Each structure stands twice: as structure tokens, then as C-alpha cells.
Amino acid sequence: MQSFEVTYYDGKSSNARQITLEVRDNVVLLKELGIGYNFDMLGVGVKLKGTPQTIDFGDGSYCVLKTDDHFSLPNAGFSRFVLWLESKMRYALLSLFILAGVAVFILTYGGEMLADLLADKIPQSVIERVSKEALRSLDEEYFRESNLTKEQQEHIASSFGKLFAQEEQNYKIHFRESSWFGANAFALPSGDIVLLDALVKMDEDEKYRGIMAVLAHEKGHVEYRHGVKMVIKSSVTSALLGYLVGDFSGLMTSVGAFIMEAQYSQEFEKEADAYAIAVMDGNNISTKYIADIFEKLNSDAADNVSKMFSSHPAMGERIKNFREDRE
Numbered sequence: 001m002q003s004f005e006v007t008y009y010d011g012k013s014s015n016a017r018q019i020t021l022e023v024r025d026n027v028v029l030l031k032e033l034g035i036g037y038n039f040d041m042l043g044v045g046v047k048l049k050g051t052p053q054t055i056d057f058g059d060g061s062y063c064v065l066k067t068d069d070h071f072s073l074p075n076a077g078f079s080r081f082v083l084w085l086e087s088k089m090r091y092a093l094l095s096l097f098i099l100a101g102v103a104v105f106i107l108t109y110g111g112e113m114l115a116d117l118l119a120d121k122i123p124q125s126v127i128e129r130v131s132k133e134a135l136r137s138l139d140e141e142y143f144r145e146s147n148l149t150k151e152q153q154e155h156i157a158s159s160f161g162k163l164f165a166q167e168e169q170n171y172k173i174h175f176r177e178s179s180w181f182g183a184n185a186f187a188l189p190s191g192d193i194v195l196l197d198a199l200v201k202m203d204e205d206e207k208y209r210g211i212m213a214v215l216a217h218e219k220g221h222v223e224y225r226h227g228v229k230m231v232i233k234s235s236v237t238s239a240l241l242g243y244l245v246g247d248f249s250g251l252m253t254s255v256g257a258f259i260m261e262a263q264y265s266q267e268f269e270k271e272a273d274a275y276a277i278a279v280m281d282g283n284n285i286s287t288k289y290i291a292d293i294f295e296k297l298n299s300d301a302a303d304n305v306s307k308m309f310s311s312h313p314a315m316g317e318r319i320k321n322f323r324e325d326r327e
């Protein structure tokens with residue numbers, strides 16, 4: 001026979017009484033009061049760790065057990081389940097927090113760390129194949145042949161080549177026209193740099209020195225493997241999001257889509273700008289020319305001339321850098 005020392009309240013007054021509750025067959029007896037209740041009259045409170053259990057007798061009276069005591073009806077499996085769940089819950093919550101922490105880490109720093117780590121490990125052949133494929137699909141969808149004369153194209157390509165006389169050439173300039181992208185230039189991870197007519201037309205300098213700086217900036221993205229890093233980072237992110245939400249369609253990110261939508265981080269833009277400035281300085285060319293072009297791109301932003309350059313939040317600051325470097 002089980003018995004409990006309980007605190008009894010009659011439900012009419014706030015007086016508490018210490019009494020003994022005895023459990024027999026299918027009734028509980030409140031010995032001191034000479035009352036018995038059938039099990040099926042009882043409302044047995046759920047037993048939670050650290051809190052005393054309450055038994056409601058159905059007539060307004062009730063009792064409170066000692067904190068460590070646990071009363072359960074013969075088939076009170078459910079309350080045992082809640083007790084078990086409560087003790088497991090803290091582990092469940094803990095794992096949830098850890099998982100969330102890992103996810104946040106990967107989405108913020110982790111992806112970048114992984115990208116830095118892997119960027120140099122991805123074989124050049126893979127980078128080239130993916131880039132060629134991206135250029136091919138961009139050619140199909142958004143680009144047309146350039147309207148620049150052969151002479152203009154050769155002038156630009158050879159002028160740019162001269163800036164890197166001592167270096168082996170790890171880039172190739174592709175001249176294109178695109179109403180979609182307007183005045184723009186971008187580099188594929190392979191070193192294929194696409195230069196669009198509208199941007200060339202913006203450079204009023206007869207030596208295309210603004211274009212030289214833009215191309216140097218794009219080459220900077222290639223040198224620092226920014227494109228590769230971006231693709232790795234966005235793949236890691238979409239893989240993780242795919243895992244968390246159970247949808248892996250995000251994994252199908254193509255490099256083409258990346259080129260069109262992604263913006264390099266400010267850090268990458270700064271690195272590429274610094275590279276361009278170094279190249280210009282090394283060749284005694286003023287960075288005034290790139291500042292001029294950027295300024296035009298900025299003021300033409302309302303006409304949606306350039307999606308890529310104009311949407312850059314730190315554009316004013318970058319122009320200032322180029323201007324200051326001139327002095």
C-alpha cells in the first residue's frame with residue numbers, strides 16, 4: 001500500500017492541513033478526514049521535475065504532494081511520458097541550439113572560410129569548363145557581337161596587355177554588346193573578361209585609360225579568385241538551406257545566374273579596386289580616368305545603364321579613393 005504526506009485544501013477556506021493520503025485498490029483515502037475518492041474522480045496533475053504535484057478531488061478540494069513525491073494512477077502512462085519528455089527536452093533544446101549555431105556559422109563566416117580554403121584546390125580545368133559554359137549561355141541569351149571596330153578592339157586589348165608586360169597572360173578580353181547589361185564589364189572565374197560596348201563608349205579618353213582601370217579591376221577579381229569563392233560560398237549556403245528546408249533545387253545555381261545576380265562583397269570590390277590602383281600606379285596612369293567612368297555610371301544609374309556598378313552602395317567612397325590616389 002502506497003501513502004503520501006500531503007497538504008490538503010478543502011476549497012472553501014485557505015486553511016491548509018497536513019494529512020496522509022493512502023492509495024488502495026481503486027480509491028484514495030484521506031485518513032484523517034475519513035473521506036475516500038474513486039480513481040475516476042481524481043484530476044491528477046502532471047508531474048514535472050522540481051514542482052509539486054497536485055491532485056484534484058473533483059469537489060473543489062485538492063491536495064498538494066511533496067515536491068519529490070510522485071503519484072500516478074495505475075494507467076497513467078501519459079504523465080510518465082510527460083515526465084520523461086521534460087527530462088529529454090533540455091537535451092533536445094540543447095541540440096537545437098547547437099544546430100542553429102552551426103547553421104548561422106556556416107551562413108555567415110563558415111561559407112567564407114570554406115571558400116577561402118577550397119578556392120585554390122579547385123582544378124583550373126574545372127574552372128575553365130564552367131566559365132566557358134557560362135559565357136556560352138550568356139552569349140546565347142544576353143550578348144551580341146560587339147559593334148566596336150577591329151582596330152578599337154585591338155587597341156584596347158594591346159594597351160591593356162602592355163600594363164602587364166612582365167606577366168604571363170592569364171586573362172582574355174571578350175568584346176560584346178548587350179542592351180540587357182548596358183555599360184558593364186565582368187570577369188568569369190577563368191579569367192575571361194567580358195567588356196561591353198556601352199562602357200567603352202563612356203570613356204572619352206583617346207587612350208581608353210578608364211577602360212584600362214576597369215579591366216584591371218576585373219583582372220583583380222580573377223587574381224584573387226573572387227568568382228570561385230563566390231560560387232563556393234553560394235553553393236555551401238544553398239546546400240545548407242536545402243538541407244534545412246529539404247529542398248535542393250537551390251543547388252543548381254549556375255555560374256551564369258551567379259554572374260547576373262550576385263554582387264561581390266564590398267571586401268572583394270575593395271581588393272579589386274586596390275589591384276587596379278596598383279596596376280595604374282605601376283604604369284604611371286592616373287586613376288582619375290576610372291573615377292570619371294565610375295562617376296558617369298553613377299549619374300546614369302537612373303537610366304538603369306549599369307545594374308552592377310550603380311547598385312554598389314559604396315560607390316561614392318570608391319570614387320573618392322580613385323580621386324585621392326591621383327594626388
Ligand SMILES: [Zn+2]
Pocket residue numbers: 217221264269272
Ligand atoms: Zn568588381
